[in-house]
Amino acid sequence: MHLADKVALVTGAAQGIGRAFAQALLEKGCKVALVDLNVEVGKTCKDALDKQFDAQRTIFVPCDISNEEKLKDAFKKIVHHFGQLDILVNNAGVNNENNWELTIQTNLISLIRGTYLGLEYMKTENGGTGGAIVNIASLAGLMPAPHQPVYSASKHGVVGFTRSIAMASSVGKYGVRINAICPGFVNTPILQSIDKEENMGQYSAYKENIRDMMKFYGILDPQLIAEGLIKLLEDDKLNGEIMKITTNQGIHFHEYSPLPFHSKMQ
Template sequence: MSLHGKVALVTGGAQGIGRAVVEDLLGNGAKVALVDLNQSVGEECKSDLDGQFGEDNCVFIQCDVTDGGKLKDAFQNTVERFGRLDIVINNAGINNEKNWEKTIEVNLTSVIKGTYLALEHMSKEYGKEGGVIINVSSMAAFLHSPYQPVYTATKHGVIGFSRAIADASEQGNYGVRINTLCPAFVDTQLLQSVEHEETMGKFVKYKDEFKQRIDKYGVLKPSLIAEGMLRIITDESLNGAVMKITCSKGIHFHTYEPLSA
């Protein structure tokens, strides 16, 4: 799958992993709607990207992904701006064990909403041309972090939902591939949240143990996550795949044992 001329929507696209992915998409000839909650960061990011890739290739849409109406508008605005939609990356995420309900809303519920909206705009079931959806999970889904129980649960949920809807897409001939990307610790602002009681709540007392775990597994650069993202987008053989990215093994895929009776 060539990215040239394709249109992508990336949530959490103004910083961290999202921004690295947006830059790679633009660098490969795609047009991108970067959707982000932070107005000032989003506008600054858009300005930087305009200087690198031209003003006509990127649009910033301020949006709280937990607001279903605004998220729906973001999709519609993207299609109105660029005429189509081919790639959706549900990347927005937070790490907040104190306000755990918000963590579920951002990390899981918005991914589900974003996936269904993407299908409305890309699925052959709706008369569209097909496309690809990438839902961002985390290696926390495999490491069972005792310091982030709700965050961990949401990332398990992203994998389960994405694999199930990928099967539905294949059986329903939607023409949309749906895959999951699971990075380990990445050098972003989200990683710094383990320092603060207002985000970690009662689990902040385990911050030293958490930092030891980070030291053990290492910290990835967002650029490597973007590299993996482009591979999983462009490889048309992948549907229902779960890509893992770690310091020790780099970019690789999780394998599931066949279910036996």
């Protein structure tokens, strides 16, 4: 996909990985819809980007993605504003073992809903021009995270959903490629949540164990995750792939055994 003049919607775009995504997409010539729950930080993000890029190339849409109607309205507003939707990055997420229902709702249910909304606008059979969806998971979606079992479950769900809906897109000829990124620990505000008892609940007693894991695995810069995003978007051959990003191996892909029936479904 050539990214110049494409319209991208990024959830959780005001800070952290989402902010790096917006920056990278704008540098490639995209128009970007910044969707975030935090109005103050969202406006600050747009103001900063407006100093680097044409202000007409971004729009900030405050939205609680866990609210179905508000998410639908956000998509509608963005498509009406830019006239199209080519790229969706389901990035918004939380780490809250105490309020685990919120974690499942935000990280998985809202991501699934966002994917379906994106497909409604992008599928060729609906009059769309196709596009690409990238879902942000985590290495915790590929391996156990004993101090974050619900967060891990939500990210495992993202991986399974992404691989399955990507195959559905291929079989149904939606014209939309769907992939996921599984980074390790990333230097973002969500990383600080491990210090908050209101987030970690019963697992707050194990925060030193998580810090030890961070020292072992290292902490990534959001800019590297953005490089992974651009790679997934620009390579039209990638669909249903799970990209891993780590400090020791950088950007690479998770390898699965071939599915014996996959070729029959192409």
